[in-house]
Amino acid sequence: MKEKLQKIKEEAMNRIAASDDLTKLNDVRVAVLGKKGELTAVLKSMKDVLPEERPAFGQLVNEVRSEIEDKLENAKKALEAKELELRLQNEVIDVTLPAKKNKVGHRHPNTIALEEVERIFIGMGYEVVEGPEVELDYYNFEALNIPANHPAKDEQDTFYINNEIVLRTQTSPVQVREMEKGKLPIRMIAPGRVFRADEVDATHSPSFHQIEGLVIDKHITFSDLKGTLEEFARELFGPDTKVKFRPHHFPFTEPSAEMDVTCFKCGGKGCRFCKGEGWIEILGCGMVHPRVLRMSGIDPEEYSGFAFGVGLERIALLKYEIDDMRLLYENDDRFLKQF
Numbered sequence: 001m002k003e004k005l006q007k008i009k010e011e012a013m014n015r016i017a018a019s020d021d022l023t024k025l026n027d028v029r030v031a032v033l034g035k036k037g038e039l040t041a042v043l044k045s046m047k048d049v050l051p052e053e054r055p056a057f058g059q060l061v062n063e064v065r066s067e068i069e070d071k072l073e074n075a076k077k078a079l080e081a082k083e084l085e086l087r088l089q090n091e092v093i094d095v096t097l098p099a100k101k102n103k104v105g106h107r108h109p110n111t112i113a114l115e116e117v118e119r120i121f122i123g124m125g126y127e128v129v130e131g132p133e134v135e136l137d138y139y140n141f142e143a144l145n146i147p148a149n150h151p152a153k154d155e156q157d158t159f160y161i162n163n164e165i166v167l168r169t170q171t172s173p174v175q176v177r178e179m180e181k182g183k184l185p186i187r188m189i190a191p192g193r194v195f196r197a198d199e200v201d202a203t204h205s206p207s208f209h210q211i212e213g214l215v216i217d218k219h220i221t222f223s224d225l226k227g228t229l230e231e232f233a234r235e236l237f238g239p240d241t242k243v244k245f246r247p248h249h250f251p252f253t254e255p256s257a258e259m260d261v262t263c264f265k266c267g268g269k270g271c272r273f274c275k276g277e278g279w280i281e282i283l284g285c286g287m288v289h290p291r292v293l294r295m296s297g298i299d300p301e302e303y304s305g306f307a308f309g310v311g312l313e314r315i316a317l318l319k320y321e322i323d324d325m326r327l328l329y330e331n332d333d334r335f336l337k338q339f
């Protein structure tokens, strides 16, 4: 019996040592200490032991049982610790792994230029208004003193939706829409997208942006126009900037002019940037034609005003010395992130 007990103990110890997970360990417990386990069977066979040997034998069985239980308990703890460690290892966050990058966007050069222009005019008390990009022919041409047979209508290669509806070729129709509201005086700029059936090249695009300006009040003269646009140029290109007005023709203004600014690269001496001229053309302007005022229900005897239009891209290209307009529309990350 003692030998059998010894054998059970040795086998149990070996099986416990060989158990590499908690399930196998539990199987050993059941097989040895369970109701139908080997050690339990030995206890049940006590009746075969001589009565005087029973206490000593009982003690021996208990010792073996206790040893096996201790061994089981230690093995269980060791396995649990191992499993915990394994789980922690699997769940660990590797802080040395490269993180997912969140791309931070940039303001587009057009947007930066527009915000700058808006800042300047809002500072002078102007309102920023918007109008529709799909416009009636009437607002885009006729109300601006460009009747159907006017040559200026041909100069602007227009996208027609039908005979009466166009994609606006200029932001000037917003002027008419504001004047028609009848709320005077008016001090407004109207930035927005315009469309012309142009081929794409370094200086042309079928879609670009203009900023229209309009002032209507009593006693507005050409001096107001000059003073306002001179101040605008100085704010935009620096305090030493000089301006010059050249006579021009627009159907909706009279007189009309184009404004040049001194080259902000060479200060007017002439350089590669201004093609040796010293001056850079910046915008068109003029006194609102009396006919345009009258068509919008404003009495030209009582009110007068001036208007101007500047290309937003032109300002962005000049300010950032970009030599190809296409770069502004290609959305190339390498280009855009320089701003």
Ligand SMILES: [Zn+2]
Binding pocket: 263, 264, 265, 266, 267, 268, 269, 270, 271, 272, 273, 274, 275, 276, 278, 279
């Ligand atoms: Zn220059």
